[in-house]
Amino acid sequence: MADELELLRRANPVPSADPRFGDRPLDQHAERRLDLLLHDGERRLDRLPRGGERRPSPRHLRRWTWGLGSVAAACVVVLTLMFSGSATAPAVAAPRPLVVEAGSAPVPLDRIADRAAAAGDSLRLVQGTHLQAWSLAMTSGPGARPPVTLPEERLVRWQADGSHTELVVATDPRRPGKPVVTDADPVPRTVEDGHVLSRRTYPPSWSDAPPVARPPHDAVRLRAYLDEIDRTGPLDTPGLLDAVAGLLDNWTLGTRENAALVRILADAQGLRPAGAVTDRLGRAGQAYVYDDRAHSVRRMLVLDPDTGAVLGLEETVTRDDPEFGVKSGDVLSYRAWMR
Structure with a gap:
């Protein structure tokens, strides 16, 4: 048998x-x-x-x-x-939105910034990033496939000569060892956990423009740096959060940069403290929420309560959209940054 x-x-x-x-x-x-x-x-x-x-x-x-x-x-x-048909997308359970712990006390961003500043130089700035990401792939129109969640891990490392490598792997820490959905091909398909999607080496770059340029560690200059990343006009809160993601996709911030960044976030209009939350990698954090009504999206920023480091950024749909097959509460994307 x-x-x-x-x-x-x-x-x-x-x-x-x-x-x-x-x-x-x-x-x-x-x-x-x-x-x-x-x-x-x-x-x-x-x-x-x-x-x-x-x-x-x-x-x-x-x-x-x-x-x-x-x-x-x-x-x-x-x-x-x-x-x-072979073009039918494999189904995969979408991650549920992060839930703030009931009864937890929200921590103001100013307090997080003070804690980060008091930490001194315990963490140093590193060029490169280690990122775990989930994103929702959607199509519309006749014959549209149901949305599928695509998890992947990205590791970017820079060398002394200005070159850098980028490794992208299909993996989902919520389901270790299980098949992973990817859209590396034109049609989403399942691959083995840990399957290498791409491995690239880039020649030296001497760009002095953000986000490749070294980020400053004081709030005033860092805000100007983020404004240059966004380039869509005045740096409103949605643009600020997008620029933060762009920064963290290139740099792993040190303690001083974290403190400066949290000072900037503390002044962001509509970004409110929500309470304690456990992120998708099991780390304890504090959640800060912005309701982007113009795009029907709720954005949740998760910070380390002691160092001020950004742990994650989640975008959740707040209104049903039958054209793309998404419902209120569906997670559009989630990024979890690691050291």
Whole structure:
């Protein structure tokens, strides 16, 4: 039995944990094919020997019944692929929005900035980043695929000569070892956990423009630096959060830069403290929320309460959008930065 199970596992192109084929009714084509298989099985049982003739042992019957179920499951897989088309996006559970801990006391950004400033130079500025990201891939119009969440990890390291490397891997720490959905190809597909999506080396760059240029560690100059990253006009709160993400996608900030950044965030209009939260990598943080009503998005910034380091930035839909198949509460993207 063990050998047969192993052979079937190798022959089955769909992982057992693949969410596309679990907990849902069969479509009409799969039901018809399964009905044919079951009736064919009854005819085979009717032809078994009668009376004193030898009958199959219970062990053989169990094996045959189990084999019929495996064939039916395989037919469901094949029929699903045939009638849905190879372009159908693999389904994947979208991450739920982060939830602020009930009863937790919100911490003002000024207090976080004071804590970061008191830490001195315990953390140093490093060029490069280590990022875990989730993003929602969406299409619209006739034949649009359902939204799928694409998780990946990105590691950027700079060398002394000004060159840098970028490694992008398909992985999801919420589901270690499980298949990961990627859109590295034109059509989203599943790959093994840890699959390398890209590995690139870039030649030396001597740019003195943000975000490649070294960020300053005082609030006034850092705000001008962020304004140059955004370049869309006056640096409002949505633009500021976008510029912060652009900065952190290139640099891992030190203690002084964190303190300056939190001072800037403390002056951002509409960015309010919400309370304690545990981020997607299991780290304790303080949440700060901005309701972007113009784009129907809620943005949540998660900071380390002791160092002021930005741990994550989440964007959540606040209004249903049938055209793209998203509903209020769906997570559009989440970035988690690490040292």
